Amino acid sequence: MEASNSRSFWNQFTGEIPGTVGYLTHLSYLSVILSFSMNGIYHSNNLGGPTPKILIKKLQRNTFLYNSSSTGICIVTSSPEVENYINSTVKVSDHHRWVVVVIIGVSCTFAASMMLLVHWYRSRFLYNSYGGYILELQIATSNFSPRNILGHGGFGVVYKGCLPNGMFVAVKRLKDPNFTGEVQFQTEVEMIGLALHRNLLRLYGFCMTSNERLLVYPYMPNGSVAERLRDTCRDKPSLDWTRRMRIAIGVARGLLYLHEQCNPKIIHRDVKAANILLDESFEAVVGDFGLAKLLDRRDSHVTTAVRGTLGHIAPEYLSTGQSSEKTDVFGFGILLLELITGQKTLDAGNGQVQKGMILDWVRTLHDEKRLEVLVDRDLKGCFDAQELEQAVELALLCTQSLPNLRPKMSDVLKVLESIVGQSGHAEDPQNATGPCEGRSCSFSRTYSDVEGSSFIIEAIELSGPR
Structure with missing residues (x-):
């Protein structure tokens, strides 16, 4: 039997609710009303006896209200079975909710940590649009001293530098007076940095200010x-x-x-x-x-x-x-x-x-x-x-x-x-x-x-x- 909606008006129902009602898998709306309908609630009926457990799972809170029977669960308040089922469902839902909250929290923390790590890595040396680390390169090259010049080229002058950690680098100081914008420069330089091959000079990083463009390479x-x-x-x-x-x-x-x-x-x-x-x-x-x-x-x-x-x-x-x-x-x-x-x-x-x-x-x-x-x-x-x-x-x-x-x-x-x-x-x-x-x-x-x-x-x- 495939019943999805059931309405019973002006009836004097008595006795127990049959358990077979719970097997109506397509039942989504049930109204058994003596005088008027109130959203599918068993209202003002002489119903008594225990509610079948299989039906409990299909019922909502306050399903049985104002029934004259004083036995079983058909009383003014909700049934214990329904309350227990609702309470257990709430507990499970709360547990699932906390699991979801924890997972989301961990994911957000991990994502934030990765973003901070990337930001630190780039701002520490590879990139600083405000030139905050150009001082580090100036110190490494003795303020771009002529004594540290490795070579001259069409793109600029190359200086030998020694970083605070003792690593030697080659700093190319670009000399083109018509610098591209910062965003464009960064995009192009990052593209160069993606070219990784044994026979290509690796770009360690770069720094730039309004009037400086510096590229940092390993020293050969x-x-x-x-x-x-x-x-x-x-x-x-x-x-x-x-x-x-x-x-x-x-x-x-x-x-x-x-x-x-x-x-x-x-x-x-x-x-x-x-x-x-x-x-x-x-x-x-x-x-x-x-x-x-x-x-x-x-x-x-x-x-x-x-x-x-x-x-x-x-x-x-x-x-x-x-x-x-x-x-x-x-x-x-x-x-x-x-x-x-x-x-x-x-x-x-x-x-x-x-x-x-x-x-x-x-x-x-x-x-x-x-x-x-x-x-x-x-x-x-x-x-x-x-x-x-x-x-x-x-x-x-x-x-x-x-x-x-x-x-x-x-x-x-x-x-x-x-x-x-x-x-x-x-x-x-x-x-x-x-x-x-x-x-x-x-x-x-x-x-x-x-x-x-x-x-x-x-x-x-x-x-x-x-």
């Missing part, structure tokens, strides 16, 4: 590739052939990560030996990535600077200001030639080649099968001829004038790994010592210098955003 004790290529000691080059090939692979891996694994992707725009640092294991670490975009003026219809180093800038970037992954591929090709020749792209080194014409010089030597002329004299003939030929061909492929003719960094990396793999060189850069390895040399630990600095080409009008 072995300096830059540019410094190492120029540093020799009697019978030994600072970087032997094997290490140079390992450096090329490390740079390719770092650029590949920026191009294909960062979202949004990051275009370096200034790949050169001065921006490649060496860690304690002589592993290549790509620095200064993301800074070109960070310091650009963002308005789409105003003059925008082309940032890069003469000789490393891809033709399409120089002429249109539009950069892409292929812009970095071009720069990598020039870097590979730097590793082979040990010379800057602005000077082929033999006095017979006009500055800035290194690509034409390399192509000529390649066609004439005289690639040994390219090799850094400091290597004193200690190189692999097969690797040399393949590396030069890869460099020429990367520096094609049309960007669509250049390979992707993923293809570049595969070729480099194949070249090194054929010769059986050790994977560990600490063990990558060539046949002419000799005693160690001392060198000046600077990251770059004025000669290798990036420059900015102004007044290139762009029709839209890059």
